[in-house]
Every structure is written in structure tokens, then in C-alpha cells.
Amino acid sequence: MASEAHTIESFVEKPKTLAELRAEIVEGRTKAVDLAAGYYERIEKINPRLNVYLSLTRERAQEQAARVDALAAKGDPLPTLAGIPVGIKDVLVMKGAPATAGSKILKGYQPPYDATVVTKLAAAGAVLLGKLNCDEFAMGSSNENSAYGPVCNPVDLERVPGGSSGGSAAAVAANMAVATLGTDTGGSIRQPASFCGVVGVLPTYGRVSRYGLIAFASSLDRVGPFAGNVRDAATLLGVIAGQDAHDATSSPAPVEDYAAASDKLAGGLKIGVPDEYFAEGLDPEVRSAIEKGIDALRATGCTIKRVSLPHTRYAIPTYYLVATAEASANLARFDGVRYGYRSPASDTLSAMYSHSRDEGFGAEVKRRILLGTYALSAGYYDAYYGKAQQVRRLLAEEFLRAFAEVDAIVTPTSPIPAFRLGEKSGDPLAMYLADIYTVTASLAGLCGVTVPCGATAAGLPVGMQILGAHFREATAFRVARVVEAAQLQG
């Protein structure tokens, strides 16, 4: 029984790539409706064990798949993601589908519009399967803060998938979608990608529209893809990137063909390795796996250069002040008036607000709202929020100086592999510290890719984080392709 509980074979299988599936659909060898039906069958079979999907959007998927098949039958040119089954993290809205953000306070809410990334995926022919579990309002590093129960890591069912986009990472790892969208505020795409052994992309701040993303910390929030391989992830980014009139922070920088750009060999690139990310607290097995990945980069003709980022140790306190301050403002909108949960027994407006919020929010969300409210309150603003914003500039400028000398920076994504369910859930500070290698790029607005890079002796995946300068996603993908290729060679 114990061995069955740990069994991974039935969950982790080698799926076809996006390019392979698309070719089958274009040539009529596979029908998009059958592909979607196959995925739903698999989801039904294994979702009860993994708790990856919170809701399914069968009707919409069926209609989209039928449209793709009709185009294919006519021999019309098919869009980039024609018939590709994709899952969406449940902090992004899809018209008419439940959007919970992993919270009880949004139970029953059915948004009347699509997030821009959802619109773009649909226009590219993607078949959207449903909404994926996550930590409540994307606040967490283990998916244990979801009001709808934790996700299990498909690689080891007794371990967390990481968070907050745990469902998005696990869905790809267990082949319950070909690709997924997640969001990353302090590491919420990169860390679960690392824990589940898949590819996750943090686009540059402003590269992808946030319209239709239920906001956590608006100066940090990003939307990005997960996929089973680097090229597929790059293809997805090319579809969802671009300026959007609905998001004033979205960038007019031209969108590249990231998939094609990732084909360009990485030899000759200068790769920075920061000492501060290989210091105390790094699991020795993770270190050794990442060092092998760096060897592969060296072998392909990259120059490896030590860089120093001495403010790294201040990143976690800076991040948790900035993120909670913004969260306390963003989550003020959940008040029982316009959507979601309203506490039934309140005879005044003020009591209705506080009862609804108290009953609707989970403990971690309340903790962060309180911390953020405290950091913004009269008498403490300068000491906490103001100070954190100043340190944020120091951290960002330090990265800009490093990127004047190197093309990419590589680090472990997480100091530890996936931990056990329940192992850290009683100690919020210990949970925050697990984000040490990811919050820096969040604060500095950088782009990054997490790519599988070996495993521990127990078979737990290790992920390498490849950071690029602002809008240098293509460079990060090129580096990721080298590390990925090295895994295939053993």
C-alpha cells in the first residue's frame, strides 16, 4: 500500500510535445475533439488523487475543438495552438466559468469576461480544459493554502507540488494538460515548476497583460506558461505576450518568435553565477545537480563568470513588505458587495464587511492583509513600506549592473526539493524563506525560466533558474535549451 501511495508511473508519463500534437491535428491524424476527450478521461481518472483541477470547462472546450477540426477538414491554415489542451490557473478569469482564486470568498463567482491571456489562447486555437488549483489568492509556496485542499505532487504524492501555481505545474507533470498558465508574484511559477520537474516561465514585468488576473501585488504579478519542454513554453509565451489597452503597465516592446529564437545555439553567451545563491541553506544534492547543469553550459561554449549580488539576503524581507502592502490594498475589494461571498447575518454595512471577510478569507491571506495594513499604517509607513521600496531599488540596480556584464544568470530555483505535505504549514516564516532564490527577480522585474536540471537520489526533480535582463526572454530560452538537452543525454 505504501509503495502504491508513492507510485509515480501512473501519473507521470512522457507526453507528446505541442509541436507533435499540432502536426497530427493539421494532418488530420488526430481530431481535436478526441484529444480533448482523452484528456478529460485522464483528468477524471487521476484528479481525485491529485486535486489539480477545481472546475472543468467541457462545453467551451468541446466547441473550440470542433471549430479547430472543422478548419482542419477544410484544409484552412491553423493557428499556433490549434487543438492544444491547456489548463488555466484559477486566479485568471474565463467568462462563465467559476473563478475562485483558491478562496471561499469567491465561491460561486462566475466572471462575465475573459482575461486577455485567455482571449489570446482561444484566438490561437487552444482548447481550454478548466481551472487549476492554487494557493488562496496565489499566497503560498506549497498549494496548502487553497481553500479547496492541497494539490499532491505527481512525482511523489506525499509531497507538495510547490506554490502558488501548484495545480498548473502538477497538471503538466501528470499530463493532465499539454501546457498551462500560472502566475508568479514571488516565485509562484518557477518554484512549482522546479518541484514538479517541468518548465515554467516568468516573463518580464509588462511582457504579458494582467487584465483578468485577480490581483495579489500589482507591481510584482506576472502571468506565464508551464510546459513539458522549453520550446513549447516559448511557443505559449509568444501567444500570450504583447501590449494590451486594458493593462497600462503592459509593454509596447515587440513580441519575438520565442520558440524560433530558442533554437539559436547558446555557445558564446556569458553566464553569471552568483555566489549568494550557493551559500548556506542550499541542499547539497540540489547544488550538485545545478553544478552539473553549469558544466553543460560550459561544455557548449558558454563563458561562466562569477557575479556578486550582495543585497540578495535582504530580498525576502523586502518582498514580504512590498507584496503584503499591495495585497492589503488589492484585497480590499472583497467586501461582499459586488461579487462572491456575503456573510448572511449582519445588520450594518460595516459588520457585513468584516463578517464577510473574516468568514471568507483563510489564515494566510488574513496574515498578509494584517502585515500589509500594518506596514502601510500611520507611523510605520516610512519604516516598513518606504524602506522596502528603497531596498527594492538597490536590488534592481544591482541586477542591472550584473546584466551589463553577463547575458544570463543561473541559480537553483529553490534551495530544497519538494517538501512533505504539512512539513512547513505551521510556520509561516519558514515557508517564506523557501522563496529566497525567486523573490529577487520578482522585485527587479526580470524574466526567467525554470528548467528541469537533474534530480535528487530519491528522484525528486531539481530546477535551474535562468534569469534574463528585461525583455531578454529569448536569451533565457536559449540557455534553458542547453540544460534541457543535457538531461536527455543523461
Place this chain on the structure above:
Amino acid sequence: MTAKVTVNDVERVAELAHLELTPDESAHMLTDLNAILDYVAELNELDTVGVAPLAQVSELGSFVSVPRPDEVVPSLDRAAVMPQAPESDRVFFKVPKVIER
């Protein structure tokens, strides 16, 4: 920045945030907030005199912001939005009385 948070502080902040905590929740939050604030006090080690705060990375040189034209465009249709409210008459949101007594 190293000042200890008291139960009164937690209650005051909870009130500002429209959260009504049970005594048990308040006690837990007090412990957690003090642990977190102790930890973030590390930032005091850094001299930040004269450093301009960075609220948004868009302020950094590599970003270009282009404001959209100031034109009126339609918003979401009221008929699609109002049914999501816990209580409404399809035109206005309904809430309990605002003024006490």
C-alpha cells in the same frame, strides 16, 4: 522598526483592514506578526539615505510606457455584471444599512 506588536495593535490593524478576528486568531496573528517583523528588521542594517523608493520597475530605464489615447470605450455591460452581486435590484447593489441607530 523593532517595536513589538501588541494585541491592541493587532486589533487596531484588523479594524483598519475590516477583519474581525476571534481572540484565538488574534493571539496567533500576534505571534506570527512579531516573528515576521523581527525578521524584516534586518533591513535596518542597510543605509538607504538618499535612495529613491522604487514603487514600480517601469521606472527603470529598460521600460517604455506609452499612455493609451484618452477615448471613451464601452465597459462591461451592467446586465452581465449585476447578477454576480450577492444582492442587487439589477441596477444598484443592495447592502445593509450604512448609518447605525
